[in-house]
Amino acid sequence: MQARVRGSAWTGDQPLFAEIDLQLAKGQWTCLLGPSGVGKSTLLRLLAGLETGVRFQGEISRDQPVALMAQDPGLIPWLDVTGNVTLGARLRGTLDASFVEKYPGGASDRPHQGGDRASGAEPPATPATRASMLIKAVGLADRADHLPAQLSGGQRQRAALARTLFEDRPLVLLDEPFSALDTRTRAQMQDLAARLLQDRTVLLVTHDPAEAARLGDRILLLRETGLTEWPVPSPRPPAAARPFDAPEVLALQTALMRGMMA
């Protein structure tokens, strides 16, 4: 077991959700759906060990470091995309010193594209290479030196996704990570995340039954009354999302939609 939340949550003297027992098995993707305000983000914050503002009665355990991608991308406004993606490593002091010198954090401090090669400098250190690969993978290669204010909502969300992937943690909590993306980009980012987080334990909060049908090894519905498991008919292919147009995926999506409407 990688992580577990067992208990109930309260806002003031009002119950938020009844007794639940959420268990995340190692290497599995668990998709969590449920009505707005039922406590999904709260559950993620509890698992991440962050303040929630609600009263939780129970036990929380996890045995691995965690990365949380919150609903709000939470990008640092004065750091460009590269600076935001590598922020955690910089704060922990694990970035190569030459990279820190070159990218201390502001767009104005960054060399122009191609500047390194023109000056014959060393190739970028490994974290820099990883960061730029991830930035490219989320489709922001031409925005790497843009500040958050210069990005669209979906671009900010992709920068936050790259930052979460850069953290490379065994336990990954994703709170509606693709909600601001157009249909095509959303499907591409689902494929990317499935590939890059293939061995990770992932808890993905989503409002989109199609997303849960593509990505879930397990699907859970959170309601005030507690957690319900939704059966998933077939295993997910390794390192990939299920095809969005496969009949069993469409059937699962429809069944989930019906369940959520009930």
Ligand SMILES: Nc1ncnc2c1ncn2[C@@H]1O[C@H](COP(=O)(O)OP(=O)(O)OP(=O)(O)O)[C@@H](O)[C@H]1O
């Ligand atoms: N810091 C806080 N202080 C007090 N109440 C809070 C706090 N954060 C959240 N809540 C309340 O807890 C409840 C659950 O919020 P939460 O964000 O976990 O819901 P959610 O299921 O993720 O909703 P959504 O799908 O809309 O994102 C809400 O009623 C919210 O008002």
